[in-house]
Amino acid sequence: MIAQRFPVFAQGVRDRRKSLLWWSVGVTVYIGVIAAMWPSIRGAAGLSDIMSQLPQPILDLMGASDYDISTGAGYVSGELFGFMIPIFILILTIGAGAAAIGGAEERGTLDLLLSHPISRRQVLLQSAALVAVEALLFGVVIVVTLAIATPLADLQIAFVHSVGAAFGIVFLGVALGWIALAVGAATGSRSLALASTGSLAAVTYLLGSLSGLVDFLHNAKWISPFFYANDGAPLVHGYTWWHGLVLVGVGVMALVIGIIRFDRRNLSN
Numbered sequence: 001m002i003a004q005r006f007p008v009f010a011q012g013v014r015d016r017r018k019s020l021l022w023w024s025v026g027v028t029v030y031i032g033v034i035a036a037m038w039p040s041i042r043g044a045a046g047l048s049d050i051m052s053q054l055p056q057p058i059l060d061l062m063g064a065s066d067y068d069i070s071t072g073a074g075y076v077s078g079e080l081f082g083f084m085i086p087i088f089i090l091i092l093t094i095g096a097g098a099a100a101i102g103g104a105e106e107r108g109t110l111d112l113l114l115s116h117p118i119s120r121r122q123v124l125l126q127s128a129a130l131v132a133v134e135a136l137l138f139g140v141v142i143v144v145t146l147a148i149a150t151p152l153a154d155l156q157i158a159f160v161h162s163v164g165a166a167f168g169i170v171f172l173g174v175a176l177g178w179i180a181l182a183v184g185a186a187t188g189s190r191s192l193a194l195a196s197t198g199s200l201a202a203v204t205y206l207l208g209s210l211s212g213l214v215d216f217l218h219n220a221k222w223i224s225p226f227f228y229a230n231d232g233a234p235l236v237h238g239y240t241w242w243h244g245l246v247l248v249g250v251g252v253m254a255l256v257i258g259i260i261r262f263d264r265r266n267l268s269n
Contacts, residue, residue: 007126016130034076096130101113101127101188124259138170171229172226
């Protein structure tokens with residue numbers, strides 16, 4: 001039934017199920033290794049003193065100004081959510097978004113997608129749903145792994161905070177993945193979608209990191225999707241849910257533009 005009503009989505013799930021499985025295994029192992037190191041790191045003498053002696057600008061650049069890295073939640077927040085987990089999900093969702101339509105057109109297989117009795121708009125929307133499901137699966141893996149690792153490694157992370165932090169990452173992945181999808185649909189180029197969205201992520205991450213260091217960049221954090229995904233250390237203090245609405249809103253606007261452009265342009269053979 002799902003395959004008949006949503007053929008593009010169903011085909012995408014079939015094509016990517018193995019890669020999603022390996023992504024899940026890899027993320028689980030990575031989080032597990034980081035968590036397993038905590039008991040040894042916690043016992044290191046003077047960890048709190050070292051962090052307290054660092055200048056505030058350095059803490060801002062590290063993204064460690066909102067939490068204490070000498071606590072389990074602060075340690076995991078810094079090691080995972082400060083950089084690596086966002087990078088992982090962006091590799092996953094930007095890659096999926098860019099490949100869905102732009103990649104199919106570059107490979108000359110877009111006609112196969114459009115051979116289904118659905119409109120171009122439905123092709124794009126079902127591709128967007130696939131990107132969102134991949135991001136959500138990534139978030140579920142984070143939550144489940146942390147739920148198992150927290151008591152084993154005595155991380156003392158509140159479950160509701162791990163859910164909120166994971167959703168922040170999911171929203172980040174959805175927003176950038178949908179932008180990549182929209183660029184690919186609008187241009188027919190997977191390469192351009194990857195380059196433009198990857199550059200957007202890199203530049204906005206840098207601006208957000210420097211906003212606490214450079215006076216004239218103080219307000220630059222508001223244009224960084226990473227700010228809306230991870231501001232205030234959600235693994236420690238809880239997630240600010242309206243930030244998620246901002247990220248989803250940006251993604252939806254990109255999809256609308258992508259739909260308009262995809263509907264109107266001539267497709268390459």
